[in-house]
Amino acid sequence: MNIGQSLLDKSQQVIQDWISSVDQEESIQSSHDLSRQAMLDSLPNLLKAMARTLDDQSATDLQQLAETGVEHGNHRAEQGFNAEEVATEYRLLRQVILTHLEADLLQLPQTQLLSSVRKIDLLLDVVIGQCFKCYADNRLRELEDIRGQMLLTNQELDRLITSQQEDIVHLAHDLKSPLTAIIGFSDLFLRQQRKSEQDSSSPQNLRSIEQVLGNARRLLHIINDALELARYRSGKLKLTPAPNSVALLLDEVVAALEPLAQRKNLDLKINNTFPEQAIWIDALRFQQLLTNLVSNAIRYTETGSVTITCQQQAEDRFTLSVTDTGLGISPEEQAHIFEPYYRGEHGLQLSDSTGLGLAIVAQVVELLRGKISVQSNCEQGTTFGVELPLQWAE
Structure with a gap:
């Protein structure tokens, strides 16, 4: 029984069932606004590479698996998925693959069956590891970009303080809670990184990054709205009909x-x-x-x-x-x-x-x-x- 060829033959049905499973999964909200092509991402290439590697675990195919993980991590970071949603995608994919291969696997001798299941788990773990590493790197870069934007908007706020004293008092009150969360989670993340040089894509670190990003986006939204209102009041905005x-x-x-x-x-x-x-x-x-x-x-x-x-x-x-x-x-x-x-x-x-x-x-x-x-x-x-x-x- 050629498990790799069986996976290749059933790849289209695996893809279809995986998309249906993701659509029905309530915990994955970010996928609801995506097209089918955006959802597929690198999945067809992943299944092909897995099929080849199940037959012959060559370095080339493992490299291809790693590349599909990197591509998937990049796309999901750009599409706004959180870490839990990405992890759930892979859990559903593992279930769908094993379900479709179950009949073929049961025809194998026991030792070969266990070896094939372990190999499937190993290959998916290779992809997942690369995906989360790339996903975390993207989130960290986004965090750095937001930090730069916050510095720029903070400078403009300083220039408006003298003429907008009353508004600044209200604004400072609204900024307090999200800013406290940003400081707290950032400090936690930095202290964890100083204690260990391990991969920054661990679930706890990713959740900390998500908390920082969510509160930072809210802070920027408040600041930008306040600045927009200040521009209107100062009469600096001109229409271009x-x-x-x-x-x-x-x-x-x-x-x-x-x-x-x-x-x-x-x-x-x-x-x-x-x-x-x-x-x-x-x-x-x-x-x-x-x-x-x-x-x-x-x-x-x-x-x-x-x-x-x-x-x-x-x-x-x-x-x-x-x-x-x-x-x-x-x-x-x-x-x-x-x-x-x-x-x-x-x-x-x-x-x-x-x-x-x-x-x-x-x-x-x-x-x-x-x-x-x-x-x-x-x-x-x-x-x-x-x-x-x-x-x-x-």
Whole structure:
């Protein structure tokens, strides 16, 4: 019985069953937004190399296995997988391979059966080791990049301190928790590395890296939102209007936010009756406005839908609205939602809420010479309406 040839013959079914297993695995969330090709990654090459090596464990095939592990680690780091998700992928792959080879393996003498199973485990361990080493290296490089960005944004914050004293007080309060986590996990990671020169891809080290990266990203999000608001208030932002298609701008925003809605099984819809004509508008600021409103609607909606409606209101005006079926906003909170750093009852329960999103929206609308309104009832959803001019005049 040639186990290597059997694996090669069944490789397509192994791939199909593995993809189905990953799709059904609730603990692997990062794969849900990937195409089939992105999911496959280097798996076909891995199975071919394993099949050859099961017949003849040559150095060339082991090198090929190591290379597939490196490629997989690079891709999963770029796609935002965490360490547990990658480990689960390999656990499922091991199960699928052994399931498909079980009948063939049972035909072998006992000693040869054990030898073949051990060899399969060894080959997968070679791939896993290279994958996690490369994955950890990518995460460390990303951490270093974030550190550089934080240094740059910190310098800009220093320049704004004198003119933004009140905002800085609020900002410092929001920065305290994630910054403490960054310092704590970074210190733990460094102390572990100093005690041992072992491979930095151990599960505990990887979890520490993930904690640092998650909190660092949140910190940068808070800082960038605060800086954006400061730029609006200082009057340093200038519009660059140009002819743009509203339909195209809407489609681009929906394409970018569709994965967020899919993760919560929300229906993200566009209801656009705006005439097919180009209007003069700053595309970047228009999409920033829409992105903030839609992402906010998704964040506070657990079931149902988020609908974007666009229509011409008059000869010189058009309206844009974002309606959700979410938690709603009480009348008392509606009077404060556009204030910087204000977070209502629901916002205080979310770790990624900075209280700056709607304040930035209000500033963008003002910059675009428009008007914004809100209609909402608790537990009945919310509609944010924006009225903007069709033509830009200096």
